[in-house]
Amino acid sequence: MLAMLALPAIAARAVELKNATITEAGGHTVFEADVSAPVSFSVTAQEKPSQVEIDLPRLTFNLPRGAGREVAGSISSWRYGAGDKGKARIVLSTKTPVVISASTLVPPANGKPAHLKIDLVVTTRQGFAETKALETGSITPASPKPAAAKLVIALDPGHGGVDPGASSNTGTREKDVVLAFADALRTALEATSRYTVVMTRQGDKFIKLEDRVQYARDHKADLFIAIHADTLDEAEVRGTTLYTESDKASDAVAEAMAQKENRADILTGMDLGKQSEDVANVLINLAQKESRSQAMLFAKKAVNEIRPVTELTSKPIRSAAFVVLKAPDVPSVLVELGYLSNKADEAMLLSPQWRSKMAAAMTAAIDGYFSPSLSAALK
Ligand code: ZN
Numbered sequence: 151m152l153a154m155l156a157l158p159a160i161a162a163r164a165v166e167l168k169n170a171t172i173t174e175a176g177g178h179t180v181f182e183a184d185v186s187a188p189v190s191f192s193v194t195a196q197e198k199p200s201q202v203e204i205d206l207p208r209l210t211f212n213l214p215r216g217a218g219r220e221v222a223g224s225i226s227s228w229r230y231g232a233g234d235k236g237k238a239r240i241v242l243s244t245k246t247p248v249v250i251s252a253s254t255l256v257p258p259a260n261g262k263p264a265h266l267k268i269d270l271v272v273t274t275r276q277g278f279a280e281t282k283a284l285e286t287g288s289i290t291p292a293s294p295k296p297a298a299a300k301l302v303i304a305l306d307p308g309h310g311g312v313d314p315g316a317s318s319n320t321g322t323r324e325k326d327v328v329l330a331f332a333d334a335l336r337t338a339l340e341a342t343s344r345y346t347v348v349m350t351r352q353g354d355k356f357i358k359l360e361d362r363v364q365y366a367r368d369h370k371a372d373l374f375i376a377i378h379a380d381t382l383d384e385a386e387v388r389g390t391t392l393y394t395e396s397d398k399a400s401d402a403v404a405e406a407m408a409q410k411e412n413r414a415d416i417l418t419g420m421d422l423g424k425q426s427e428d429v430a431n432v433l434i435n436l437a438q439k440e441s442r443s444q445a446m447l448f449a450k451k452a453v454n455e456i457r458p459v460t461e462l463t464s465k466p467i468r469s470a471a472f473v474v475l476k477a478p479d480v481p482s483v484l485v486e487l488g489y490l491s492n493k494a495d496e497a498m499l500l501s502p503q504w505r506s507k508m509a510a511a512m513t514a515a516i517d518g519y520f521s522p523s524l525s526a527a528l529k
Pocket of ligand 1 (some may be wrong): 267308315316324377378380405
C-alpha cells in the first residue's frame with residue numbers, strides 16, 4: 151500500500167491540461183496536450199465502439215469551447231470530463247479500430263511544459279485483436295516501432311546478374327538457388343500476416359553490397375537475412391551455417407567466407423577495401439553492438455529451429471566481417487544454406503520440398519526471435 155502515501159502538497163495542486171492538438175502524418179494520428187505537471191496516466195483502445203480512453207488523475211481541463219470538434223486523421227471526435235472516482239478522462243472516438251503505437255508523457259524541457267502524446271495507427275479488427283495485449287499504454291517511453299506496424303524483414307538473396315556466385319559441377323548457380331529460397335521464405339513469412347517482407351532483388355539482377363545494406367536501412371528493416379550457398383574443394387563437406395558480423399573473424403573458415411562473399415563488388419570496380427574501412431570506422435558504436443547481439447540471439451534461435459530440417463556444419467554459428475552485415479541499426483545475419491560442391495546439399499537446394507520445410511523453420515525462428523511467447527503459442 152505504499153502507493154497510497156502520495157504527497158498531499160503535490161496532490162492538492164491542480165494540474166492543468168491545455169493546448170490539445172491532433173495531427174495526422176504518415177498513417178499516424180497523434181493526440182497531444184500540455185500538462186502543467188507530469189502525471190501518471192493509462193491508455194486503452196477499444197474496438198466496439200472504436201475509441202481510445204485516456205485516464206488521468208484529477209485535473210483541470212483548460213480547453214476552448216468546441217475543442218472536441220477539432221479533429222484529424224483517424225479521430226472523428228473527442229470529449230473530456232470527469233472519469234471514475236473523481237479522475238479525469240479523455241475519450242477519442244475513431245473512425246475505425248486503432249492501436250496505440252506510442253503513449254508517452256514527454257517531460258518538460260527547454261521551457262516547454264510536459265505534454266501527453268498518444269500516437270494511434272489504424273488497424274483492422276484482426277490487427278486490433280492481435281495487438282490487444284500490447285495496448286497497456288502507460289508512462290513508458292515511446293516504443294521505437296509502432297506496435298501496429300508489421301515487422302519488416304529484409305531478405306537479401308546473394309549475388310545476381312553478372313555475379314553468379316558459386317556454381318556446382320553440373321551448373322547449378324548460387325544466384326538462382328538463393329533467390330528460389332528467398333522466394334519460399336517470403337511466401338512463408340507473408341502467410342503469417344505478421345511481417346512485411348522486402349527483398350533486395352527479385353530477379354537476376356546485380357546489386358552492390360552497400361546498396362543491399364542501404365536498402366534494408368531505408369526500409370527500416372527489423373531483421374536482415376542475407377542468403378547464400380557456397381562451394382568447397384572438399385566435396386564431402388555439407389551443411390548450413392549462420393554468420394553474424396564481427397570485425398574479427400571467428401576462425402579461418404569464416405574469414406575466407408567473408409572475403410569470398412565481399413568480392414562481389416570488385417566485379418563492378420568498387421574499391422571495397424577503402425569503403426569497408428570507412429564504414430567500419432563510422433559503425434563502431436553502441437547501436438552496432440546492440441544489433442550484433444540481437445543478430446547472435448536470432449542466429450541461436452535459427453539454429454535450433456532448422457536443426458530438424460537441414461544438415462548443420464560442425465560449427466553452425468560463425469562470425470566475420472561481411473559487408474552486407476554492416477548496417478549499424480539492423481540486426482543482420484547471413485545464412486550459407488549449404489554447399490553446391492556437395493551432391494546431397496545441391497539436391498537439397500534444388501528441392502522445392504526442402505525449401506518450404508526450411509522456410510517454415512526459419513519463419514518459426516523469426517517468430518521466436520520477435521515474440522518468444524508467440525512462438526510458444528503456435529507450437
Ligand atoms: Zn554467396
